[in-house]
Amino acid sequence: MERLPGFRDFYPEPLPHKDVWSADARQHIFGKWREAARRYGFREYDGPPLEPLELFTTKSGDEIVGQLYNFVDKGDRAVALRAEMTPTLARMVAAHERNYKKPIKWFAIPQLFRYERQQKGRLREHFQFNADIIGETDPAADAELISLLIDSLRALELTAEDFVVRLSSRNAWQDYFSTRCHDHAKAYEFYQAIDKLERTPPEESQKKLAELGFSLDEVNQFINSGQPTAELKAILDNLAARGLGDFVKVDYHVIRGLAYYTGPVFEAFDRKSELRAIAGGGRYDNLVKLISGGKVNLPALGFGMGDVVLLELLQARNLLPPFDATTDVFVLIEDESLRPQSLKLIHDLRAAGFAVDYALTPAKPDKQFKRAQELKANYTAKLDNDAYVRIRNLKTREEVVAGVNGAANYLR
C-alpha cells in the first residue's frame, strides 16, 4: 500500500531511500524557528487542521475551492483541510483579542494542504512557519517582523550571501494604478500581471498590460527606479539600525498575488534565484475585520515560510548537520546473570538524563560492541559485578572503573 501522491513520509536518518524525507531535519528546522520566535517574544498558537470551508472562501473567494482538500463531513458540514494559517489566526484573534495586550506577536508551525495538479516534485502538503503581529499600524512592526524572518534564516546558518528579502509595497502599486486607471475593478487583474512579470515572456505581459491600459515600459521604469516610499524607507532604516541592511532590498517586482494585502509586502529569495520564494508576507489590515464579520477591526501583518524550499536551500548550501542517533551510553551485558543489575544501571543512567541503549536479548560481546559503534555511542558501560561498572570512552579509549551508583556522576 502506497502513501498518497504529494504527501511525505519522514524517516529517522540515515535515510533509507531518496524518495523519503528526514524527520530529524524537520525537527532541526522547527527547533530553530521556535528558538528565533522565542528570542523575539513571539508566543506559539495553533488551530485545527480542519476548518469550515467558509473560513477560506470568505478570505479568498470561491475560486480557492479548486485548490482545497474540501469535503462534506458526516454531520453535513462543508469543511476543508487548512491551506493557509492566516484565516484561522484571524478567527482566533477576533474571538479573544480583548484578553491580549497589543501588539500581539504570535507564531505557529502548521501543516498546510493544497490539492494542486500533480507535478514532479510538487507537494500537496508542507509545514509553514507563520509569524504575525496584530494591532500595530506603524512600519516599526513591519521591520520587527522582517527582522524575525531574517534571523530565523540566520539561525539555520544562512547568510546575506545566501538570501535576500525583496521589499515592496502594495500601497505604491495601488497609487501607481489609481493615478493611471479609475476602473477599480481592474486593480486585482493588474496586480496579478505584475506578480507574474518575472515568470512571463515580455510580449505576453505587454499584451496583458496594454489590455488593462498600461504600458510595460512604463511599468518597468517604475520597478527599476526602485524609489522606496516613506513607509519602506522607515522599514529599511529600522533594519539598517539593527545591522540587517545587507539582507534587504527594495524590489517592486514583488506584489504578492493574494488579494488581501494592504501595505508593505516582501518575499525572501535565495541570492542565486534558483529556487522558488523561501518566504513571503506583508500587511493585511482588513482581514481580521473581514473574518470577524466586521466585529473586530485590527491592523495585522505576517509571513509564512515553508519547509520544502528552505530544505532545498539548506541542502544546496550544505548547512544540514548530520543527524545520527544520539546514544550517550551503550550498556554491555556480557554476563547474563548480571542482566537485572544492568537493567537497573540502564534505568539510573536514563533517569540522570543520558540516552542509553543495550541489547534487549542475550548477544555475543562482539556483536554488542559492534552495535554500540553503529549507534555512535560516546561510552560503553559494563558491570564487572553488582558493585562496579567499567566505563569506556569510545573516542579516547580511556577506561575507568566506578562504583555502580557513581556512574552517572562520572559521565556527567
Next chain:
Amino acid sequence: MERLPGFRDFYPEPLPHKDVWSADARQHIFGKWREAARRYGFREYDGPPLEPLELFTTKSGDEIVGQLYNFVDKGDRAVALRAEMTPTLARMVAAHERNYKKPIKWFAIPQLFRYERQQKGRLREHFQFNADIIGETDPAADAELISLLIDSLRALELTAEDFVVRLSSRNAWQDYFSTRCHDHAKAYEFYQAIDKLERTPPEESQKKLAELGFSLDEVNQFINSGQPTAELKAILDNLAARGLGDFVKVDYHVIRGLAYYTGPVFEAFDRKSELRAIAGGGRYDNLVKLISGGKVNLPALGFGMGDVVLLELLQARNLLPPFDATTDVFVLIEDESLRPQSLKLIHDLRAAGFAVDYALTPAKPDKQFKRAQELKANYTAKLDNDAYVRIRNLKTREEVVAGVNGAANYLR
C-alpha cells in the same frame, strides 16, 4: 465564524477563555515525551495525516469507516484523515525495513482524527505519543516499551501514587477461550465482552457471556486469580529490576478492544480510576505482514498515549507549571533619538540568545516599564547614551551601567 465542533484552538497562556486550550501546555507535554524517547534511544518519524482509506480498512475492517473523516479527493481517491498511527508505521516500516537494524525503536507525535458522535467534552482530534518496537519477539521488548511509557509519565512529575499500568495478556485470554470454546468465530465477540466488563452492568455481561457459552462467575474467577503467565512474569521481573515494580500490576480486565493484538497488552490508568485510560498498547505481531500484503513479516509492539486525558490528570494533580511569556530583557527607549542604537542593542541581545521585547512605537516611560512588568521580564535595559546601557534586575532591583557591547556578557 466558529471552529468545527470537537476541534481545539490552542492559545498562549494565560488562556483567554475556559473553552480554549493551552499551546504552552501542549509544547510542554510534547517536549517531555520527546525527551523520554531520546533517553530510551527511540528515533522520531512521521507520516501523512491523510492516507488511503484502504490502509485503515485493511487493518480494522469496513466498520471503522463510520468513525473516520473519509472522503473522495479531487483525483477520485478514497482517503481518510488518520485515526491511528500504527497502520502508517506498518506501511513505512514494511517499505524500508531492510535499511534499519532490528529492533527498530521509533516514536511519533501525530494528530489523530475520529468522527465520533458529538458528546459533551468529547473531541474529534487529539495528539498521541506513539512508541513502537519492531523486530523483537522477546518479552524484554515489552518491558522496555512499558518502561518508556512509565518514564514518559514520570517525566511529567507523575508518580506511582498517580497512575498504574495494568498488564494483561491477549494470549492468556486466547487460551482461556479456546479451552472452553472451539468456535473461533466467536473469539472477537468474547474479547469485546471482556473489554466492556467494567463498564457494563453484571446482568448484561452475564447474559452476553452466557450467549457465547461462558459463565461470568468463572470469568471473574480467572480475572481475580491474577496469575501472571510466564510471559507476563518475565515482563514484571524486568520492570522490577529497573525499580519500576510499583508502577505495574497484572489485571486481566484489560484485553484491548482492537482485533489485532496478539500478546501482552496493557493500559495505564490514574490510580483513582476517575479518568479514561491514559495510554494503551500491546503486541501486534501480525500487523506488518497484513499491511504489507504478506511481503514483510516482523513482530511488533507499541503504545499510544493521548494528550487529552493526560492533560486532565496533570491539571487534577496540579502538575502543570505556569507558562508565562519568557522575557529575559525589556529594552526601554525613553529618548527617541536613541531608538536606532536601541534597536542595535535589542538585536545584539537577541543574537546572544536572550528573549528581548520593547515598545515598537514611542511610549511614555511608565507605560514601557509597566509592559516590562506585565511580561515578567527579568531585566530592563536602557541606553544612557550611545555608549552605556543601564541594566536593572527587576527582582533584586540591582542596577549596573555597562558598556553597550558588554551588555550580553553581563546578563549571561
